[in-house]
Amino acid sequence: MTGPAVGLVVNPVAGLGGRVGLKGSDGAATQRRARELGARAGAAARAALTLRHLPGTELLTAAGPMGADAAEAAGRSARIVHRAAGPDTTAADTRAAVRALVAAGARLLLFCGGDGTARDVLDALGTGSRLPVLGIPAGVKMHSAVFAVHPRAAAEVAAAWATGRGVRLEPAEVVDRDEAALGEGRVGARLYGRLTVPVLPDRVQHRKTGSSGPDPATPAGLAAEVADRVGPDGLLVLGPGTTTHAVATALGAPDASLTGVDLLRLRADRTARLLLRDTRADQLRTLSAAPWIALSPIGGQGFLLGRGNQQLTPELLRTAGRERLLVLATEAKLAALAGRPLLLDTGDPALDAALSGHIRVITGRRSSAVYRLSA
Structure with a gap:
C-alpha cells in the first residue's frame, strides 16, 4: 500500500430505522423494533462502496462489522487495530475505535454512519480537532456538514486529500435534530461542535439550516x-x-x-x-x-x-x-x-x-x- 494511512470505523446499525419509518437508529429499543419490522443494516455496503473507489492507501480499521467486513467486501486488505467489547456495538465502541485508529497513525478518519455517529466521533476527538475527518453517509438524517454527498464522493475527497490536490481543510459543524424545535412545529438542528473536514466543491454537503416555516x-x-x-x-x-x-x-x-x-x-x-x-x-x-x-x-x-x-x-x-x-x-x-x-x-x-x-x-x-x- 502507498500513501498516508486512512482509518475507517463503521457504525453497523446506522440507517437501520430509515426504510421502516423510525426516523433514526439510536438506542437498543429502536434497533430491536427496526429488526422486528424487517429492517436490514446497510452501513457496511455503503462503506464498501467508498473503499472500492479508494485504491492505493493503507487502511486501518476495527474488527468485524465495525470496518473489517466492509474492507473484505470491497476486496481490500486492512490492518485491524481495535476489537469491540461484545457482539452488539455501542456508541462507546465507536469512540474507542476512533481513539485506537488515531493511536495507530491514521492521518484521515473515515466514519460511516449518521449524525449520532458524527457526535460519537466528535466526543472521541474533541471539538476543534485538527485530524481530518469525513463521513460516509449511511444514517437516516445526516444534517451535519461533515458528510460527503454520497459514498462515491467520499472516495473522491479522500483520494484528493491523499494526493494533496484540490482539497482544503475547513472546520465543519456537527449537528443533530433539535427536539425542542420539533415541539414548536419546526425541523431544526442543534450544534454540538466542529470537526476538521477535507472539502472538494460539491462533494461535501452543507449543514441543514433551520426553518420557521413558509409565509402563510x-x-x-x-x-x-x-x-x-x-x-x-x-x-x-x-x-x-x-x-x-x-x-x-x-x-x-x-x-x-x-x-x-x-x-x-x-x-x-x-x-x-x-x-x-x-x-x-x-x-x-x-x-x-x-x-x-x-x-x-x-x-x-x-x-x-x-x-x-x-x-x-x-x-x-x-x-x-x-x-x-x-x-x-x-x-x-x-x-x-x-x-x-x-x-x-x-x-x-x-x-x-x-x-x-x-x-x-x-x-x-x-x-x-x-x-x-x-x-
Missing part, C-alpha cells in the same frame, strides 16, 4: 398546485419537512407527520385524506397504483432524496417515474442554496443519474422555477 400564503398556493397535478382520487406520498407539513395542513390533513413520510388520497373537493402516517417502505411497495411523490429539499443542504426519506426506495421511485415527482420549495429556500444543485443519494447510482438534470420546482400558485437536480 405560500402553503395554500403550493397545495393548490399539488391538487391540480394529482387530481381527484390520486395517491400522494408526501415527504418530511416544514414545507410539506404546511402543504398537508393546507390540504386539510394537519395530522400529517412533520418528520416522516405520509400517504394521502386527494378528494374531489381538492382536499386530502390522510391514509397512512409515518409509512414504511413495505407499505408503499404494495400500493395498487403509481403515486405522486411530493418533496421539499432540506434547507441549506438541498438534499431531495436520501436524507430522512429512505422509505422512498429506488423501486418506488421508478414506479412513480420522474414525471410524478413534485418538488416544492419557496423562492427563499432556493435562493439560500446560492446556485448549488438539489441533491440525490438514493443508494442506486443508475437511478440518481436517471433523475438528474433540470426539473421544475413549484414555488407557489402558478409559480415555478427550473432548477438543477444532481447526484
Whole structure:
C-alpha cells in the first residue's frame, strides 16, 4: 500500500430505522423494533462502496462489522487495530475505535454512519480537532456538514486529500435534530461542535439550516398546485419537512407527520385524506397504483432524496417515474442554496443519474422555477 494511512470505523446499525419509518437508529429499543419490522443494516455496503473507489492507501480499521467486513467486501486488505467489547456495538465502541485508529497513525478518519455517529466521533476527538475527518453517509438524517454527498464522493475527497490536490481543510459543524424545535412545529438542528473536514466543491454537503416555516400564503398556493397535478382520487406520498407539513395542513390533513413520510388520497373537493402516517417502505411497495411523490429539499443542504426519506426506495421511485415527482420549495429556500444543485443519494447510482438534470420546482400558485437536480 502507498500513501498516508486512512482509518475507517463503521457504525453497523446506522440507517437501520430509515426504510421502516423510525426516523433514526439510536438506542437498543429502536434497533430491536427496526429488526422486528424487517429492517436490514446497510452501513457496511455503503462503506464498501467508498473503499472500492479508494485504491492505493493503507487502511486501518476495527474488527468485524465495525470496518473489517466492509474492507473484505470491497476486496481490500486492512490492518485491524481495535476489537469491540461484545457482539452488539455501542456508541462507546465507536469512540474507542476512533481513539485506537488515531493511536495507530491514521492521518484521515473515515466514519460511516449518521449524525449520532458524527457526535460519537466528535466526543472521541474533541471539538476543534485538527485530524481530518469525513463521513460516509449511511444514517437516516445526516444534517451535519461533515458528510460527503454520497459514498462515491467520499472516495473522491479522500483520494484528493491523499494526493494533496484540490482539497482544503475547513472546520465543519456537527449537528443533530433539535427536539425542542420539533415541539414548536419546526425541523431544526442543534450544534454540538466542529470537526476538521477535507472539502472538494460539491462533494461535501452543507449543514441543514433551520426553518420557521413558509409565509402563510405560500402553503395554500403550493397545495393548490399539488391538487391540480394529482387530481381527484390520486395517491400522494408526501415527504418530511416544514414545507410539506404546511402543504398537508393546507390540504386539510394537519395530522400529517412533520418528520416522516405520509400517504394521502386527494378528494374531489381538492382536499386530502390522510391514509397512512409515518409509512414504511413495505407499505408503499404494495400500493395498487403509481403515486405522486411530493418533496421539499432540506434547507441549506438541498438534499431531495436520501436524507430522512429512505422509505422512498429506488423501486418506488421508478414506479412513480420522474414525471410524478413534485418538488416544492419557496423562492427563499432556493435562493439560500446560492446556485448549488438539489441533491440525490438514493443508494442506486443508475437511478440518481436517471433523475438528474433540470426539473421544475413549484414555488407557489402558478409559480415555478427550473432548477438543477444532481447526484
